[in-house]
Amino acid sequence: MRVDVQTTNQSYQVLIEPGIITRAGEEIKKAAPASSYLIIVDENVATTYLSIFLASFEQEIPYYVVPSGEASKSFSQYESLLDYCLQIKLDRSSVILAFGGGVVGDLAGFVAGTYMRGIRFVQIPTTLLAHDSSVGGKVAINLADGKNMVGVFHQPELVLYDPNVLKTLPEKEWRSGFAEIVKMGFIADRAFFEWLHLEVTDLKAIKQETLIQFIAKAVQLKAAIVQQDEREDNVRALLNFGHTLGHAIEAELGYGAITHGEAIAIGMRFAIRLGNRILSHSIDGSSFEKWFETLGYSLNVPPELSATSLLTRMKVDKKASYQNFVMVLLDQVGQAKVYNVAVDDAMLVLKQELGES
Amino acid sequence: MRVDVQTTNQSYQVLIEPGIITRAGEEIKKAAPASSYLIIVDENVATTYLSIFLASFEQEIPYYVVPSGEASKSFSQYESLLDYCLQIKLDRSSVILAFGGGVVGDLAGFVAGTYMRGIRFVQIPTTLLAHDSSVGGKVAINLADGKNMVGVFHQPELVLYDPNVLKTLPEKEWRSGFAEIVKMGFIADRAFFEWLHLEVTDLKAIKQETLIQFIAKAVQLKAAIVQQDEREDNVRALLNFGHTLGHAIEAELGYGAITHGEAIAIGMRFAIRLGNRILSHSIDGSSFEKWFETLGYSLNVPPELSATSLLTRMKVDKKASYQNFVMVLLDQVGQAKVYNVAVDDAMLVLKQELGES
Ligand SMILES: NC(=O)c1ccc[n+]([C@@H]2O[C@H](COP(=O)([O-])OP(=O)(O)OC[C@H]3O[C@@H](n4cnc5c(N)ncnc54)[C@H](O)[C@@H]3O)[C@@H](O)[C@H]2O)c1
Ligand SMILES: NC(=O)c1ccc[n+]([C@@H]2O[C@H](COP(=O)([O-])OP(=O)(O)OC[C@H]3O[C@@H](n4cnc5c(N)ncnc54)[C@H](O)[C@@H]3O)[C@@H](O)[C@H]2O)c1
Ligand SMILES: [Zn+2]
Numbered sequence: 001m002r003v004d005v006q007t008t009n010q011s012y013q014v015l016i017e018p019g020i021i022t023r024a025g026e027e028i029k030k031a032a033p034a035s036s037y038l039i040i041v042d043e044n045v046a047t048t049y050l051s052i053f054l055a056s057f058e059q060e061i062p063y064y065v066v067p068s069g070e071a072s073k074s075f076s077q078y079e080s081l082l083d084y085c086l087q088i089k090l091d092r093s094s095v096i097l098a099f100g101g102g103v104v105g106d107l108a109g110f111v112a113g114t115y116m117r118g119i120r121f122v123q124i125p126t127t128l129l130a131h132d133s134s135v136g137g138k139v140a141i142n143l144a145d146g147k148n149m150v151g152v153f154h155q156p157e158l159v160l161y162d163p164n165v166l167k168t169l170p171e172k173e174w175r176s177g178f179a180e181i182v183k184m185g186f187i188a189d190r191a192f193f194e195w196l197h198l199e200v201t202d203l204k205a206i207k208q209e210t211l212i213q214f215i216a217k218a219v220q221l222k223a224a225i226v227q228q229d230e231r232e233d234n235v236r237a238l239l240n241f242g243h244t245l246g247h248a249i250e251a252e253l254g255y256g257a258i259t260h261g262e263a264i265a266i267g268m269r270f271a272i273r274l275g276n277r278i279l280s281h282s283i284d285g286s287s288f289e290k291w292f293e294t295l296g297y298s299l300n301v302p303p304e305l306s307a308t309s310l311l312t313r314m315k316v317d318k319k320a321s322y323q324n325f326v327m328v329l330l331d332q333v334g335q336a337k338v339y340n341v342a343v344d345d346a347m348l349v350l351k352q353e354l355g356e357s
Numbered sequence: 358m359r360v361d362v363q364t365t366n367q368s369y370q371v372l373i374e375p376g377i378i379t380r381a382g383e384e385i386k387k388a389a390p391a392s393s394y395l396i397i398v399d400e401n402v403a404t405t406y407l408s409i410f411l412a413s414f415e416q417e418i419p420y421y422v423v424p425s426g427e428a429s430k431s432f433s434q435y436e437s438l439l440d441y442c443l444q445i446k447l448d449r450s451s452v453i454l455a456f457g458g459g460v461v462g463d464l465a466g467f468v469a470g471t472y473m474r475g476i477r478f479v480q481i482p483t484t485l486l487a488h489d490s491s492v493g494g495k496v497a498i499n500l501a502d503g504k505n506m507v508g509v510f511h512q513p514e515l516v517l518y519d520p521n522v523l524k525t526l527p528e529k530e531w532r533s534g535f536a537e538i539v540k541m542g543f544i545a546d547r548a549f550f551e552w553l554h555l556e557v558t559d560l561k562a563i564k565q566e567t568l569i570q571f572i573a574k575a576v577q578l579k580a581a582i583v584q585q586d587e588r589e590d591n592v593r594a595l596l597n598f599g600h601t602l603g604h605a606i607e608a609e610l611g612y613g614a615i616t617h618g619e620a621i622a623i624g625m626r627f628a629i630r631l632g633n634r635i636l637s638h639s640i641d642g643s644s645f646e647k648w649f650e651t652l653g654y655s656l657n658v659p660p661e662l663s664a665t666s667l668l669t670r671m672k673v674d675k676k677a678s679y680q681n682f683v684m685v686l687l688d689q690v691g692q693a694k695v696y697n698v699a700v701d702d703a704m705l706v707l708k709q710e711l712g713e714s
């Protein structure tokens with residue numbers, strides 16, 4: 001399966017194919033020929049897949065192993081990686097290969113986007129969630145007080161997605177990625193949402209065929225949105241459905257305590273409930289909630305968190321300006337819109353979610 | 358005096374005008390209206406000019422003082438600044454004001470280019486050398502082992518150049534900036550070179566009129582080159598005349614031991630002499646050398662440096678690929694070209710410069 005992604009200045013392919021990492025070298029040399037490469041790889045991915053990946057190249061390729069987890073999107077990892085690039089003499093014609101989940105994609109992408117003011121890179125996503133980071137060109141690291149606060153837009157030359165690699169993913173990582181897949185249905189494609197609901201009843205037993213199909217579909221839907229609006233002033237904002245509260249939860253719990261997608265799932269339930277309160281129409285959230293609970297999600301806002309702290313974070317989320325508190329809500333399943341939300345309304349619903357009212 | 362600079366996606370003005378910092382607020386609000394600003398300012402500049410600059414705004418503007426010197430283009434300054442941006446809640450519609458020399462321009466520009474994946478910025482250059490950094494959109498910080506190795510391309514919204522501010526510059530900083538002005542003549546405009554030679558005989562006694570004129574001319578010439586080639590694959594490389602050896606000298610001495618332009622002046626003499634050795638034509642370098650010595654430049658390669666170490670650095674300069682050792686040489690005064698240089702030839706001339714042969 002192949003999806004073409006068009007960006008302002010170039011276009012690239014997302015190849016979704018079981019076993020593709022066994023011939024990654026070939027594909028990479030075709031799409032991004034270079035005198036030298038550097039693999040930046042997640043430590044868990046390195047253990048299981050690095051040797052297969054390396055074997056697909058004819059020459060030796062240097063690699064740099066990044067500790068697993070969000071904490072790696074730090075200034076110190078960023079600086080160490082850049083030092084390493086220089087040490088092994090990567091030059092402006094070199095290519096960085098990001099082999100891992102969203103963490104490695106974002107970190108390696110930001111290294112590629114800034115080393116010598118930008119060199120090429122290729123993504124080889126190894127998590128389900130990384131279907132999301134492989135389209136859109138956003139790369140970033142975190143500030144101590146703000147996730148993804150520092151970054152650039154930098155498009156990959158190629159994305160190689162091997163569904164076989166996902167087999168070793170822990171279940172919570174399946175949930176993390178699947179929430180973003182479902183989000184695409186929520187904001188952009190009702191039929192897709194309903195097909196997913198029908199097709200996916202157990203995250204441990206997804207048919208390969210189904211998996212490839214929904215990854216491709218989610219990539220296509222995201223690509224369509226991003227193409228309309230590469231710099232996120234407009235429709236791209238819709239991708240933040242579930243993210244305003246989701247990000248706040250991640251930050252309050254400390255990054256890594258909950259997966260991104262699991263936090264976003266909580267944020268989606270909240271956004272639906274808030275929409276039902278403040279908009280003139282209402283959406284049946286309960287079948288979504290039941291489905292997600294069957295899949296193992298916990299949709300309650302973690303009770304140890306305070307509504308006030310969460311709301312403070314939601315207002316300073318970089319997607320909100322400080323004057324207006326904006327959030328993405330659903331007009332219907334398959335269609336989202338940015339709304340101005342009164343802080344009082346958000347507070348009320350949030351307190352209900354927390355059982356505080 | 359006003360120069361318009363055209364970039365791929367936008368255009369901006371460089372206003373060169375005595376006293377313009379006293380009404381900077383007004384100009385900035387016109388060209389880059391924003392809900393919030395942050396001034397990033399060099400400590401020496403802050404002492405003398407910050408109050409005047411601040412007074413030109415109606416509201417209070419937060420500022421962040423950066424220690425003077427190249428060492429500030431570091432990861433730790435970069436990270437602290439980004440933390441500060443978040444702390445004072447700069448958002449995507451905020452504007453950063455870079456008030457200082459090239460160091461502050463590069464650092465603040467990289468902060469602006471990456472904070473929230475890029476916000477707007479304005480340059481208020483306070484050194485003669487910064488005429489150079491105010492055009493071209495290159496912003497960067499240094500790795501421990503490589504100058505300007507990490508950065509992006511990020512264009513300012515406006516450049517405000519106040520020649521009055523240059524009065525307090527130490528003499529070596531005049532030499533630093535003036536070398537780059539002369540470089541523009543060398544590579545792109547013989548008449549300009551000759552006019553400079555005639556007009557400037559003492560860096561402490563430049564007429565205001567002359568100063569404004571040559572800043573504007575240098576900015577125009579650089580803008581013309583950059584417009585042809587925004588991403589430095591082609592003619593932009595010519596701007597590196599004098600820089601291959603110059604950068605190596607700066608790095609070997611330790612950043613800050615010699616000013617950028619003084620190192621480039623040494624590099625220009627070397628490039629002329631090397632050209633005279635390996636090209637079929639030859640250029641009269643001696644009148645340039647005498648002129649520059651009168652102006653207080655020391656054109657000898659610092660004798661404590663070794664030819665071998667310098668050459669190693671010259672080969673790994675990011676403007677050179679590792680296979681080919683390229684350098685900008687002059688075909689004549691006013692016209693430069695990129696040449697392949699044999700390491701042996703470069704070594705020979707370098708040893709002569711060092712009196713080692
Ligand atoms: N740039 C974007 O547009 C974008 C979009 C969405 C998310 N993100 C970012 O992505 C990050 C989250 O991505 P993620 O969920 O992939 O996290 P991740 O990269 O941390 O991976 C999750 C966990 O799975 C492990 N892992 C990865 N691949 C594996 C495999 N094949 N088998 C077994 N274990 C494996 C990792 O070691 C890690 O422990 C966040 O930092 C988020 O900000 C970016
Ligand atoms: N981005 C680009 O295209 C580009 C081009 C050329 C140079 N640069 C960078 O610029 C830097 C050098 O710039 P620079 O020479 O302006 O150095 P700088 O910013 O360090 O300034 C030189 C010295 O002058 C002081 N100073 C600044 N303004 C003053 C004033 N008005 N009066 C008195 N003192 C003043 C500073 O405190 C400093 O000590 C280097 O880091 C170089 O890499 C970038
Ligand atoms: Zn997300």
Ligand SMILES: [Zn+2]
Pocket residue numbers: 489537600617621
């Ligand atoms: Zn220079």
